[in-house]
Amino acid sequence: RSDRNNAIRSPTSIDMDHNDQDEVPTASLGTWIFLVVVAAVSFWSQATVTEERFVPALNVIANIFNIPDDIAGATLMAAGASSPELFSSFVALFITHSSLGLGT
Numbered sequence: 001r002s003d004r005n006n007a008i009r010s011p012t013s014i015d016m017d018h019n020d021q022d023e024v025p026t027a028s029l030g031t032w033i034f035l036v037v038v039a040a041v042s043f044w045s046q047a048t049v050t051e052e053r054f055v056p057a058l059n060v061i062a063n064i065f066n067i068p069d070d071i072a073g074a075t076l077m078a079a080g081a082s083s084p085e086l087f088s089s090f091v092a093l094f095i096t097h098s099s100l101g102l103g104t
Contacts (some may be wrong), residue, residue, distance in 0.1 A: 054080065 027035075058080070062072035 054077075058072055058076045059069075061067075061076055062069060067076075
């Protein structure tokens with residue numbers, strides 16, 4: 001009799017018997033510690049590279065073109081930060097003739 005009742009039940013009533021929250025994977029403490037360490041190392045390495053390489057390069061460019069430090073910091077740093085996106089848009093638009101570069 002129970003097989004017959006299961007065959008008659010609609011798919012939505014069968015799905016309602018299943019609790020999705022029971023199968024949500026949780027991360028262990030070691031995983032969280034690993035993720036925090038990776039994030040900290042990533043932020044530290046980005047700050048180090050920026051301070052040791054990017055800022056001196058901006059100072060050289062600003063000195064060559066006689067640009068004040070405030071303007072150089074605002075414009076050249078913004079241009080340097082967005083140059084990968086600009087480069088990929090130019091490649092998509094002019095080299096591969098894709099519509100990816102339009103509107104971005």
